[in-house]
Structure formats: C-alpha cells, structure tokens
Amino acid sequence: MAEKTNRLGLTPADYKGSKTTLCAGCGHNAISERILESMYELGIPPERVAKLSGIGCSSKTPAYFMSRAHSFNAVHGRMPSVATGALMANRTLIGLGVSGDGDTASIGVGQFVHLVRRNLPLVYIIEDNGVYGLTKGQFSATADAGSTSKSGVVNQLPAIDTCLMAIQLGATFVGRSFSGDKKQLSAMLKAATVHRGTAVLDVISPCVTFNDHEGSTKSYSYMKDHEEPIHELSFIPSYEDIAVEYDPGATVSVRMHDGSRLQLRKLEEGYDPRDKLSAVTRIMSSHAQQEVLTGVLYVNTELPNFYDLLGLPDVALATQPQAVTRPPKKVLDEVMDSLG
C-alpha cells in the first residue's frame, strides 16, 4: 500500500517534530498532535510556517511538531511582539503562536491585549491548564475562583476569561476547545489557520501532574462533566469541491478568506458566532452556570487585518532588494539641499 500523502505529496512524517519531553498524558501533547494533523490535512508546506512561543510547558511544544518549520521560543509573555515583528517582516509566513495561561493571562497579558487589537494574522493557541507546570503547580490567572491546588489551597481570585477579553478587544476569530475533543479542535485549528486575522484559541489542556485532581476545574473529569459544545464544527477546505447541503436554520456557514467554509451545526438555539453582543452575554452566563462553553465563540471575516492597516505589499519586507530599500543618491541630494 502506498504511503499516505497530502495534496503536496508530503507524508505525516514530514510534519513531525522531536519527541515530546512533557509528562505522559499531558493535554499539550494531544494539541501538538492536532496541530500536526491539521497542517498535514490542509496541505500547508511546513517551511511556510513560523512557530512562535513564550515560556512554559506549552511554549516548549513547538519543538514537538513540524521540525521543518522555523521556530522561535522567545521570552516569557512576549511571544505576541516577536510574532508581530516576524510576520510584519514576512507576511507570507503562516504564524502559529503557542502560549499558555501563565504566559498569556499573567506576565504576557499586556502584549496579548495589543496583539489582539492589531488583528495580526496569527493563530494564537493558549494551552490552558490553570497552573504553572514548570515551576510545579502555582495557580495561574485562568484558574477559577474556588478551585483548589493539588495541595488543597483555594484560589480566591476570579479567573480571566481570555476568550471574553479577546472578543472585547477586537479579535476576529475566538474559539474555546478541549485537548480531548479531537474533532472539534481539529476543525477549529484548520479554520483558524486560513483566517486572515488574529485567531485566539483557548484550549483547556489538563495538567496531569499538578491540576488533574478533585477540586480542579481544568481536569479531565471536570471537562468531561462540564464541557458544553455550542455547535458541531466541520471545516471544508477550499480545494475540496464538495457541495454541502445544510439547513440554514440549523447551521451557520462561514466563508473564510481563502474560500474554505466553516460549518457550525447549532446545538443551542439562538447562538450566532457572528453576533458579538450575544456571544459575550452567553459566555458570561456560562460562568454562572459552571459550564465550559466550547466552539467558535466569535468570528468576523470582514475586518481589515494589521497588514491592510500598514499598507504592506504582498511580498515579504525582509527580502526586498537594495533597489527598493535604499533610495537613490538624488533623494539624498534633495534632502541635503533642503537642509542648507
């Protein structure tokens, strides 16, 4: 039997990374698998991807998938600025940012806020487990009030809902998923990858070592009991010429920038991810009901992205030739004349 290949003729092995060094059973490993798989299935050339991360368990993961993609493991909480610089320099890259809840919601919250405001085309994955794993289990800012640490300490501060914050700040694609939900996460990743704006994906990803106990609201068993998918996702890539029948009353179909479609079959009446106000209201009510609402919570494919706002050309700034980046001598002469 011939080896399985994608539309580029690449095999899943071409999307592999080095062996993970995270704990067995860590949710992050499942997310890495989904990323690898969705990139393979979308047929994205690995060399076109820039993997970017901050510091923490989550931020180590870019080493564990797609070794053929360039990768930058930066400093704590500062991946957004590095990503902004890298992607401005070369807008032809597909930006894939991997962060965690500490990296995003605490030390990096300032950069996260401003990244989202700029609507930089970047998939921003928050591998969210509610604790600092590498420093052995301190609460992060996404830990729910009232949840307990492994040693029994009760978290007294309210959680930051990164999705709610992202919607309010102007993110144009906001989703929440669960590392254990293969189908949903895979579809969400694909849609986020072809989206040309900031896509914030908060993926609940249990920490088996420090936050998988009774009293945690980020454990496998808590997610099993409290995950509330708001719709069923499917992603139809632009290159698959399939006519899909759907009932507009039961399904929302979003056309992505490259012509692919994200189909959201409603599991809950009245939820339209294109309606910001109702999205915000519903997410807030989910807090009160102790539900973890998952799905594409908000999407807007109309707004200009950061490249549009900067008036960038289609080519990479980084590799423009000297003829473009150094004005001719007559320009210097003209300026010198004006200063005399």
Place this chain on the structure above:
Amino acid sequence: MSKSASPVINDMSLQVATVNGSGSQSANMVLLRTLFQMGVPVSGKNLFPSNIAGLPTWYTIRASKDGWIARRKEIDLLIAMNAETAQEDTLSLRPGSAVVFDEPLKLSGLRSDLAFYPVPFDKVIQPVTGDAKVKKLLKNMAYVGVVAELLGLEMPEVEAAIGKQFRKKAKAAELNVKAARAGHEYAKASLQKHDPFEIRRMDANRGKIIIEGNAAGALGAMFGGVTVVTWYPITPSSSLVETLIGYMRRYRMGADGKSTYAIVQAEDELAAIGMVVGAGWAGARAMTSTAGPGISLMAEFAGLAYFAEIPAVIWDVQRVGPSTGLPTRTSQGDVLSTAFLSHGDTRQILLFPGTVEECFRFGVESFDIAERFQTPVFVMSDLDLGMNYWMSDPFPYPEKPINRGKVLSKEDLERLGGFERYRDVDGDGIPYRTLPGTDHPQASYFTRGTGHNEKAQYSERPDDWVNNLARLERKMDTARSELPAPIVDESGSEVGIIGYGSSHHALVESRDQLLREKDLKTDYLRVLAYPFSPEVKAFVERHPRVYVVEQNRDGQLAALLKLDLPVELLTRLRPMAHIPGLPLDARSVTDEIAAREGL
C-alpha cells in the same frame, strides 16, 4: 560702558530666557538660521524643562569665527523674557555682558557693569496685531529684530530665515516678518548700543547643512534599508522615529503605492524590542529608538537577541538617569549598563556617534554590523546630539552595498545539503543563518534562549554550553577590528585624551585652549565603538597619562577600558566626570586637565 571698547566680532554666545510653551522656539531657530546664512559658524542648545508649558526654558546660540560649536558656559548677550528667572539670569552674567529685557521686568537697576537694553515688547508689537494670543507669540520674533539691530544681523537674512521657518504658512511668515521689523525699528530708534558684540558676514558655511542628530539618524536608517521600525514615545528619542516616518512616507513608497516598510508604535518598550527581535529573526532590517528607561525595559530581550544571535538596531538617545532622572537633559550615563545589557555573560556592541554626520553614518552601518555579527547594535547618541541643531558637511551617499551577512539561501542549502545554525564554520565566531520562509526542507532551525548545541537543539551539556559561550566571545573579538575604528589625532605628547560621542566638540576646543593658554600639547583618541579596537590599548600604551572624559559620574567608559587593559596600564587612566545635564563645555575640561597636570 561706551562703544569705544574694541569690538568682539563673531565670537559670542547669546541666551534667550523664556517660558516653556510661549512659542520662542521659532524665533530662536530664526536667529540660528540668520547666523548660519551669514556664513558665521553657529550652534544652538535648547535647555528645556520636562514640561509642556509654564516652566522656564533657555536657548543658547553660539557664534564662533573659529568654528567652535560646543556649549560655552559664558553668556555675552541675555534676552530676558521670563520674569521668573530674569533676576538670577542677570546676576549670573560676567561683567561687560549685555541684557535685552522686557521693560516691565525692570532689570536695569540690578547691576552697573552690564549693558541694559529695555524693550517694551507689548507696545512694540501692538501695531502688528491686536490678538492677545498672537501677540504673545510675536513678541518672540520682535526680540529677533532687536538682536538683529544690536549685533548687526542683516534683516534680509532674518526675513529669509523667517520664510524658511514658516515655509508652509504664508500668513504666519508675513506676521512674523512684521514683528521682526517692529523690533528692529524700535531698537534702531530707541536703543543706543553700548556693548562690544558684533556679527559680521563670513563665508565659513558654504555648502553646509544644519540638522539635529535624531533627524540625521533617521535619514541614515532610511538609506540603510530599514524595513521594520518600532517605537514607544520617550524623550529625547521620539523625534528620531517621527522624523523617519516623514521621510519614509515621502521616499520609501513602492511603485505599487504600498509601503516598503512597516512602522509601529508599540504598547511599551518591551513590545518595541520584541517586535524588532522577531523582525530581525525573520530577516528584516529592524530598529527601535529609545532612551535610558526604555533600555532598562529592553534588557531581557537584549540578552535573548545576543544569545540567540538575532540582528537588531537600538538607538539609545541618552538622557540623565538614574530612574526618570532629568528627562530633558543630556548625559552619557547608559554606557556601562548597555555594554552588558541583560543577565548572564551578555556583551553588546555599542556605537558612539559624535557628530550628526556620524549619526547618519551609523544609521546606515548599524544594520550591516547587526547582520554581519547577528547581534544587537546599540547606537549611543544623546540628547545634545539628538535634539540640538548642528552644522555639518552634507552627508555622503553610502557607497558600500547593503551587506546582509551570512545568510544561506535555498540554493546554498541545495549545494550544502544542510547546515548547522551555531557552528563556527569560518573560525570568526559568526555562524550561518537561514531566514524563515526559505523553501527548503533543511532550512529550519529552532531559535531559543535556552542552552543549545551547534545544531540549535536544546542542550544542557556543559561542553555545549562552554563551547557556545566561547564562540560568542570569539565573535565579539572579531568585531573589535571590524567595528568603526577610533579616530586618533596625535603628535607625541605624554598627555592623551580619550572621549566619545557629543563630548567631541568640547574636547577639540579644549585641546586648543590647553595649547594656547598652557602650552600643553595633547593627543586625542575618540572611541567610535565597543568592544574596543586594539588601537585603544595601543594609544594608552603610548601615553603615560590618559584623561578619559565623559558625561557621567562613574567614568563608565573608563570602567570598560579597565576591564580590557592589562593591569600595568590601569593607573594611566584618569577618569573625568561631568554630570550637570548640560552639554559639555571646553572650559570645564581645560581647567580640570590644567589643574591635574599642575599647570
């Protein structure tokens, strides 16, 4: 005093004392330009407060037939427009100086050894405008007219300078010309000159330009091929990027109407440097511009860029620290901390422009250096150089083509079959890199601030760590002889002077004073870069006594020299500190060297 005292021609300083926000800057620029246009070497220093309006501010203009353009402490002509400082300013003058003052300030009785010129500015300006707000602004141009009459400035040149200052505002130009004329006519009719200071036309400025260092740096960046610029507003660096924005909009738009660059105002200095590091990694010529507090914030990223070997250009337009310090005053106080910016064994490349032409030159070359050595380059300007106007020869067009350093292309990788990111192939400590987006399966590598081996793989092995740190040191050693070489002027004296940056202008004048007044010949080395060139050590070896003059308290460059030099040379260094926040003046240097030399 009488007019019979022998005239002092083209050798004076005038100081305008006003209130911040009163609009005097245009008038001061017109005075500066008038002198420039009359062919007299001139310099201007804005001594301003950290304030938008209300606090006292001074502007000094020096005219020097000998071409000295450093600050001169002594003021010959005071224009006192600020009630709050008028008395103290007047009392601090040397006997024989002159004072033009707003008549209601009633300064004439303060001293009998000065030439006083009272001017009722409100009355003088009354016929030009009735609008109180406009009147307040035009009073400034009226003192230009008064000074023109007293010093002998040519009114057509004053009017041409006003035209240049208000070239986009014809109505304002017309009103200002009227105000200057009103001042001029009043002085002609009502003031009897009784001081010796005169300006006469010379021809020393032919072909010269006049520009601030920040604008020169901006121009350099544009011709250096900058593609990504990030910044967070901070005095005194903001005008560098603001000027750059203007030039880039005009001269760096592509044929398709799109920008050939991106300029982003970041949310803080952490993000500004983060974007530069990301952009540099992805292959852009990326820069940011800041001052001391911003440099402190950038420390972590500076270490990452050093260790992960990412090109970046950071302008530090230095102001007075520690802490918020004196935000609108000049210093060279960031040298030591920037040389080692970040934790661990970090070492940074510094460039020290001393003239506006060097701001332009380093604006261009900093990118070549950053990409050649794959490391951050800090251009250590300062407020005096950056925000004041300086005369200069026109800047030469960069002849050397842009050098992107050791970058492997797809074709290179096909030929080589792969590469190792941190391997010292050439023995100079500088490895090869690829840019993200290079379409070759062997192009990628993993960039990290954690320990890594030659293949850029995570490693905690002691030998990998030691080898990598040793290579980084080797790279800096390579830089020593490739960075801009020091400028040396010597004739075999025992006394050497080492200086850098904006101190240069006071030092050349001081050497002249030492020679004329004390018969002391001095040799001079001006440092242009750190890590130091071997020539610096050789200079110290040739001079038993070396004065290291700098504008900070602790002798920061001297401290760096002490780390570099062999122990037997250390006692030769004599640090000289100047920290008042005002640009260095020659007299202070001359007096101190003379005293320490026992002269």
